[in-house]
Amino acid sequence: MAERKARADALRNRETVLAAADELFARSASPRGVSMDDIAVAAGVGKGTLFRRFGDRTGLIRAVFDARIEPLRQAVEEGPAPLGPSAAPRERVPALLDAVLRFKLDHRHLSLALEEAGSGSPYQGASYAWWHGVLRDTLEQLPGAAAGPAADSDFTAHVLLAATRADLVEHLADQEGMTPGRMRARLAAFVGRVLGDGPDGRGPDEPEA
Numbered sequence: 316m317a318e319r320k321a322r323a324d325a326l327r328n329r330e331t332v333l334a335a336a337d338e339l340f341a342r343s344a345s346p347r348g349v350s351m352d353d354i355a356v357a358a359g360v361g362k363g364t365l366f367r368r369f370g371d372r373t374g375l376i377r378a379v380f381d382a383r384i385e386p387l388r389q390a391v392e393e394g395p396a397p398l399g400p401s402a403a404p405r406e407r408v409p410a411l412l413d414a415v416l417r418f419k420l421d422h423r424h425l426s427l428a429l430e431e432a433g434s435g436s437p438y439q440g441a442s443y444a445w446w447h448g449v450l451r452d453t454l455e456q457l458p459g460a461a462a463g464p465a466a467d468s469d470f471t472a473h474v475l476l477a478a479t480r481a482d483l484v485e486h487l488a489d490q491e492g493m494t495p496g497r498m499r500a501r502l503a504a505f506v507g508r509v510l511g512d513g514p515d516g517r518g519p520d521e522p523e524a
């Protein structure tokens with residue numbers, strides 16, 4: 316019984332840390348301004364506890380990101396159309412990219428912190444590899460020339476995901492003042508052109524302006 320209580324306490328403490336870190340990134344002027352000291356103070360734990368549980372700042376950022384994006388991952392893996400596996404490929408591709416963009420708009424500094432964290436390539440991270448794999452496999456299901464050979468689908472998936480990079484989202488929102496609705500509309504139009512749907516694609520929920 317004591318062991319079960321300790322496990323439950325550890326889970327609650329972990330969620331407290333993740334929530335504190337998430338809030339700090341949301342309120343920060345820059346993701347670089349959020350330190351392990353800041354997170355420890357906000358969560359009410361010692362900094363040593365953070366290092367023991369998450370390894371380093373990159374590990375903590377990755378844990379926060381993974382926890383926040385998990386509902387979206389479940390929707391992609393098991394949910395209904397347009398995100399889930401039962402959706403028609405031509406419907407699913409733009410829906411997947413729109414979902415990624417919306418997540419990064421809602422978690423701008425957290426997403427940017429993950430892309431900037433550590434010395435490794437962001438393209439080798441588990442989250443990126445998963446999204447790339449889902450998008451590549453969906454592209455390969457497209458009929459006719461839109462899908463192309465497997466190598467083309469692999470490259471196209473990289474190109475489409477590049478349009479949702481957190482540093483680009485941050486630049487468009489912060490430096491160019493682009494609204495979320497316009498950003499989503501422009502992404503939808505770009506995806507439509509890549510898939511051969513013409514130049515007038517629109518975001519699924521938002522107007523262009």
